[in-house]
Amino acid sequence: MNRPTHDEPAHPTQLNIDAIAKLEHEALQRRTLTERTSDAIAKFIGSVGFLLLQVLIVLAWGAINLKLIPGTKAFDPFPFGILALLISSESVLLTIFVLISQNRMTRQAERRSHLDLQVGMLAEQELTAMLQMQHKICQRLGIDVDGAKQDLKGFSDATDVSKLASELEDKLPEH
Numbered sequence: 001m002n003r004p005t006h007d008e009p010a011h012p013t014q015l016n017i018d019a020i021a022k023l024e025h026e027a028l029q030r031r032t033l034t035e036r037t038s039d040a041i042a043k044f045i046g047s048v049g050f051l052l053l054q055v056l057i058v059l060a061w062g063a064i065n066l067k068l069i070p071g072t073k074a075f076d077p078f079p080f081g082i083l084a085l086l087i088s089s090e091s092v093l094l095t096i097f098v099l100i101s102q103n104r105m106t107r108q109a110e111r112r113s114h115l116d117l118q119v120g121m122l123a124e125q126e127l128t129a130m131l132q133m134q135h136k137i138c139q140r141l142g143i144d145v146d147g148a149k150q151d152l153k154g155f156s157d158a159t160d161v162s163k164l165a166s167e168l169e170d171k172l173p174e175h
Contacts, residue, residue, distance in 0.1 A: 027108055038100035045094050058083070124159050131155055 010018075031039065044050055061083050065074045076082040138145045 027111075031104065035100060035104045038097045039104070041094070041097040042101040045098070058087075121159075121161060128155070128158055 061076070061080065063069050064072045065076045065080060065083075066078065067074055135145065
């Protein structure tokens with residue numbers, strides 16, 4: 001997409017893309033050092049490289065300690081108690097790093113959801129106001145809208161978000 005010149009205004013879609021990108025950059029900048037570290041570790045442990053590294057370490061450990069490689073001395077004989085201790089300790093630490101990253105992403109998703117709800121509520125309020133204005137314009141101009149009046153009545157009334165949420169809660173299935 002072409003960027004607008006200084007003389008022509010930006011297209012609303014481009015403004016939205018820029019605003020969303022700015023929000024994402026700000027969210028990434030707000031991360032603490034722990035969150036940045038956890039994100040980097042979670043990204044690495046979720047890679048094929050980490051999987052291959054783990055497999056190579058376990059295979060090498062087994063080959064050395066089962067004396068499959070001539071000239072090597074076993075340091076952790078079968079059933080590999082030291083390896084089991086290291087892997088279980090690693091699992092605990094990696095789980096903590098993943099949970100830290102997931103908690104941050106959950107908070108970010110909740111912020112996005114709240115923003116989306118706020119924008120939706122503002123749009124609903126704006127549309128309600130526009131329908132009310134259009135109805136008044138039609139009345140002023142003598143345009144008969146009585147046939148559609150019942151349909152418009154429901155849309156031109158302000159939406160009670162609490163009532164809507166309560167009704168939705170009552171009708172949704174339990175988990």
